[in-house]
Amino acid sequence: MDFETVSAGDFGTALTGIGLNILVRDVPAQVAFLEDIFQMEAHRVSADFAIMTYHGQIMQLHGDHTYSQNPLLGLLPETPPRGAGAEFRLYHTDPDAAVERAKARGAHVLQEASEKPHGLRESYILCDNGYAWVASLPLAQFPKGDPS
Secondary structure (H helix, E strand, O other), rough: OOOOOOOOOHHHHHHOOOOOEEEEEOOOHHHHHHHHHHHHHHOOOOEEEEEEEEOEEEEEEEEEEOOOOOOOHHOOOOOOOOOOOOEEEEOOOHHHHHHHHHHHHHOEEEEEEEEOOOOEEEEEOOOOOOEEEEEEHHHHHHOOOOOO
């Protein structure tokens, strides 16, 4: 599917499995965050909407204003953080490199990269919308004692 030219109807009916749609205040700013830190690819970016791809997975970003007729809009908090309790796990992103990129762009690093008992090295990075983005790789990909 060509994400740049597909119609909304064709795109919607082609989606399968579990969908991830994230409401954000500023779509282009969220796109830049996801591209810069997690190397996601953006398609059809506008003030209203973007399609994001990450290792073959699709997610959508929608601007808050596009949900004017949706009952979910009334549940969004007026002030941050809005994403409490939601974490988006990105299992193909080096957590140390993501932290470096996050710091370079002034993003909030909630937790530096560290080894977890469930076999992953992870870092937690918050976007301006308050969502936690967790960069993860298996511990086996890091030499013992040298995670970088």
